[in-house]
Amino acid sequence: MAHKHVVVIFPHPDDEAFGAAGTIARFRAQGVPVTYLCGTLGEMGRNMGNPTFANRETLPQIRQEELVKACQVLDINLEQLGYRDKTLEFEPKRDVAKHLYSFLEKIKPTLVISYYPGYAVHPDHDAFGAAAIAAVELIEPSQRPEVWALAIKKDKEKDLGEPQIYYKITDTFEKKYQAIVAHKSQAAGILGGINQGPDQLDAIVKNKLSTETFYRWEF
Amino acid sequence: MKKINLEKVQEQLNYYIGEPAYLHLETTNGAYATHHNREAFNVGAFIRNTQITFNQAKISGDASNYRVGLKTEQGWVYAEGLREYHINEQAQLLLAGHDLQGRLLVTIELSKHPFDN
Numbered sequence: 001m002a003h004k005h006v007v008v009i010f011p012h013p014d015d016e017a018f019g020a021a022g023t024i025a026r027f028r029a030q031g032v033p034v035t036y037l038c039g040t041l042g043e044m045g046r047n048m049g050n051p052t053f054a055n056r057e058t059l060p061q062i063r064q065e066e067l068v069k070a071c072q073v074l075d076i077n078l079e080q081l082g083y084r085d086k087t088l089e090f091e092p093k094r095d096v097a098k099h100l101y102s103f104l105e106k107i108k109p110t111l112v113i114s115y116y117p118g119y120a121v122h123p124d125h126d127a128f129g130a131a132a133i134a135a136v137e138l139i140e141p142s143q144r145p146e147v148w149a150l151a152i153k154k155d156k157e158k159d160l161g162e163p164q165i166y167y168k169i170t171d172t173f174e175k176k177y178q179a180i181v182a183h184k185s186q187a188a189g190i191l192g193g194i195n196q197g198p199d200q201l202d203a204i205v206k207n208k209l210s211t212e213t214f215y216r217w218e219f
Numbered sequence: 220m221k222k223i224n225l226e227k228v229q230e231q232l233n234y235y236i237g238e239p240a241y242l243h244l245e246t247t248n249g250a251y252a253t254h255h256n257r258e259a260f261n262v263g264a265f266i267r268n269t270q271i272t273f274n275q276a277k278i279s280g281d282a283s284n285y286r287v288g289l290k291t292e293q294g295w296v297y298a299e300g301l302r303e304y305h306i307n308e309q310a311q312l313l314l315a316g317h318d319l320q321g322r323l324l325v326t327i328e329l330s331k332h333p334f335d336n
């Protein structure tokens with residue numbers, strides 16, 4: 001089915017880049033509008049650039065700018081929900097779900113992409129994924145968008161089987177790479193030295209970033 | 220941030236003695252420690268914008284591991300593994316320790332006014 005509008009729901013600036021940028025770029029190449037509902041500013045991230053150029057107090061503003069840049073690279077709309085990094089699991093799920101629903105109600109997406117609760121490693125990922133699914137459940141069943149859930153836990157296949165949606169993202173890799181490096185304070189730490197020549201980048205691409213997979217959520 | 224200069228930091232700590240200050244104290248090994256190594260545990264704690272008044276403050280140690288202890292009327296605040304410091308434009312004192320990849324391990328910060336957000 002051709003999608004009309006895709007909403008991506010993740011808690012941290014850079015989740016969209018590492019987890020779904022290739023898929024997002026694919027939709028944009030088809031002319032499908034994409035809106036990113038980003039939960040926090042990743043204020044409590046421990047990557048401060050390598051060499052470090054951020055500190056705990058400058059990180060929020062730096063990540064704000066990086067997020068805007070990444071969204072420009074991917075050519076997507078950005079909505080920020082203003083929660084604080086690391087605290088999403090302590091917010092009432094129903095409140096967060098209603099907050100997300102207020103955007104879904106306006107945007108009326110045909111597809112929502114978020115984290116698979118319980119299989120997303122970071123407590124913010126699990127909590128925001130659960131709230132995203134609860135938000136979609138507030139929509140009348142006949143009107144509900146499809147939900148694709150991103151699981152990153154090791155050995156997820158043991159419990160969940162193989163993901164139904166599988167993209168080899170060679171066509172959109174360049175966009176994905178640019179979205180990742182837009183998050184300069186995080187990319188170096190996560191990719192482990194992105195300026196060490198094409199071999200290393202190739203290896204990282206081949207091993208970690210060349211496919212994006214999602215589970216289709218059954219309500 | 221710059222490498223800690225003991226005298227400068229001590230001078231800064233003295234400036235906060237005896238009057239209410241805002242504290243940010245944090246330690247973390249990241250949310251992915253267990254994910255990357257099954258034998259590792261995720262550990263972390265933070266406290267932010269807690270007001271404290273201390274009557275003694277000292278930085279101790281050497282370039283490999285500075286410690287800070289703040290003695291309050293009823294107890295103590297402690298941090299170790301500090302190697303860098305910075306005084307920002309808001310005159311807040313930031314002390315931190317990072318691993319070899321530049322990732323934050325520990326930080327203790329003091330301010331006369333609440334920290335942003």
Ligand SMILES: [Zn+2]
Pocket residue numbers: 011012015122125
């Ligand atoms: Zn994240």
